[in-house]
Amino acid sequence: MKIIIVGCGKVGTTLAEQLNKENHDITLIDQDAQALEKVTNSIDVMGVAGNGAVYAVQMEAGIHDSDLLIATTNSDELNMLCCLIAKKAGNCHTIARIRNPEYAAEINFIREEMNLSLAINPDLAAAREISRLLKFPSAIKIDTFAKGRVEIMKFQIPEGSVLHDLKVWEVSSKLKLSVLICAVERGNDVVIPNGNFQLKAGDKVSFIASPAKAMRFFKEVGIENNSVKNAILVGGGRITYYLAKMLEDSPIKLKIVEQDLKRCRKLSEELPGVMVIHGDGSDQQLLMEEGIRQTEAFAALTGFDEENMILSLFAGTQSKAKLITKVNRTTFEGVVDGMNLGSVIYPKLITADTILQYVRAMQNSLGSNVETLYKIVADKAEALEFRVGEDAPMVGIPLEKLSFKANLLVACINRNGKIITPRGKDTIEVGDTVIIVTTNTGLKDLKDILR
């Protein structure tokens, strides 16, 4: 497909990189010619310098024969204008990043009126992810496949767990549970384990199971997995607001620590059930006073990455709370992941992932058949859900007779809503969706999984 991306910030660049890997023709528009040059030097995309909402600039980028325009600048209004003009000029699909909460309330109206295919709110998406984590605190990351019937979860094996020193093939027989361990992160390496792989405490394990089985699995391996009862949120920004709004009806009690008195009043006004505390989140005594030692979850959501990291590290020394850390900059992902920060939330990557999912779904109608993509570790391992078409070469052949690429795993088959954990004798049939876990990033079609 031909895709135009307006704005080459982190979201735009991440999208360009991933979509280029999936063999789309990408043109980037940005005001800043130098930033543009930096991106076009490292990614095989074309750059057009200029204001993305200007008709002539869009024409230069080839809007007339483009399939999709994604507006990801940091101005909501500009994004909407870009999409509006693109719709008129090129009659293509449009995706806009709209983050102002004032618009969020009427997002459906805006979407309909402006004919947007997708309006993405990064803060809302991040808040959704955090709320899922609060309800499922043992997992570092959760994502769903097959319309919610299957979940992929990542958790860290605690010291003294029965999983320590266990081989992968022993897991299901010992625990009498069919979960599929599909990726293990140890240090900087990501492994797709075979049966003889030995698990160790400290490994971050991603597994696939139905939600019910996931619950039982956590119980069997000795990990508490009940929804948290209370949480301290430091920073009263947009994510906090959305999160509190989402959890309004849940039994989770929230405390929000915010520096700005005006903001505190506003939050208190709009979130009646939440305790809002006016104070500096980096004030240790205040945190102690407010019960950081007793809290079951602690989320650092201020606007400063460094502060968030330090706060989470501090909370980690004080309690066994589930830690959630928001980090905006993604440059040092590797380093950040190595620190004891609990679940790290990158709102920009979440945004990019959501848009990618939409693009893939769009691509479905044009030939490729990736349904969902979930990144286990950015650029190192991913899980993809494919729909099996008529022309798939492996239909009807038992899996043990197929020769797959190295470092690739058929993790799950969904046949009309029935979840099959595949064994050697199982087959893939037309109409199934299959979940593939692989370290070969950039798969586009089911046939790519074969050697």
Added chain:
Amino acid sequence: MNIKIIFYFLGWVLNIEALLMVLPCMVSLLYGDGQLLSFLGVMALCMVIGWLTTHKRPANMVFYAKEGFVAVALIWVVLSFFGALPFRISGQIPSMTDAMFETISGFTTTGASILTNVEGLSPSMLMWRSFTHWVGGMGVLVFILAILPLAGGGYTMHIMRAESPGPSVGKLAPKVKTTAKILYGIYLAMTVVQIFLLLLGGMPLFDSLATSFGTAGTGGFGIKNSSIAYYDSYYLQGVVTVFMILFGVNFNVYYLLLVRQFKDAFSCEEARAYLAVIGASILLITLNIRGSFESLFDAFHHAAFQVASIITTTGFSTVDFDVWPQFSKTILVGLMFIGACAGSTGGGMKVSRILIWLKSLKNELSALIHPRSVKVLKLEKKALDSGVMRSVNNYFIAYFFIFAVSVLIVSLDNFDFNSTFTAVAATFNNIGPGLGAVGPACNFSELSVLSKYVLMFDMLAGRLEIFPMLILFSPSTWQKGW
């Protein structure tokens, strides 16, 4: 530095070179000139080395600007070395230095020859010699980028930039691969049209192929001792004239025509300036040489041919312009330096650089008179950023120094200044014939071995726009971990 990926690229270049040699092999079979074994031998050698280096993809496919420059420079040297082997093995050019000179002159589309009797070469050798022009014109790496699925992650832009001529290289399509395909498509189509038109004028197939290759790459190897003068027909020489000019135009213009953006295509500042310079030069030279030709049309015809040949840095000739009046010769020498458009197959400094200099000069003047005025330099309706300005200026400095040093070394051969100066100008700008001892009626065989190596370097530096060659030979490039 990622040496492995450079070797991987080198391997592919050798594979491609083996593939390219199929053409002279076919010619050899057709004419039975007994050179088949020389080509087959070199092909086998290329393929063995190519296979050894390419059968396994390096694990780390990432490369940066540095690798791009080094790979391009190195690849052109290696390409020329293996391209020279058939000449040497067959004994048609007995000295390796001469064979290298001839091949580098071919790939860099210079067209400077050390052969005193071109017609003495066998047909397959002649075809290979002309074919190197065609390959070198658009660039070998661009070709590789067009056909190979390399380094999906990007970074190929560094290669494209290092090999394509011009101060700022852009893409025509979002992907480098598509861009390379479009460029080669246009190039191939135009070449085929020229072959067809030459055939129509009664030129034999072999000759029209070789001549078209020479024109398309703006190379200038003739297959007759008297170059294009041998085809004594206004039509044939006219076709060559027109196509030389066409191949000197920025290929972006053709792309714009292709996608029906006629307005943008015709408002291309560089192409207009280029055509204006050609028009003015033809007019002045025609007036200047009118007396020595039978008719005004004759004078115009030869002036046009020579101007086209020199400004596009092709180097074909229909007459010995060394005997023309000094005024005409001076214009021609001036044209040598201007060169063709950026993004074409021609060499020289490129019209766009000259335009940038003129505009910046004009700005400087107005800045002196109005010290507080703010003025942004624009080319093709786009503001030029300081990076382009800097690289254009430094290009000139590097150009000047290399030129001066080359003249100094070549002057050891003790030719007159005219010959020494134009020998360097003609090779550094990838033209071919100069004046005096290296004029259109003479050639480069008289030069010493040292001078030949200096000129070989100049040809490569000229084709690759200096910096890749400088980077290849700069010690800091090869320091570990720097």
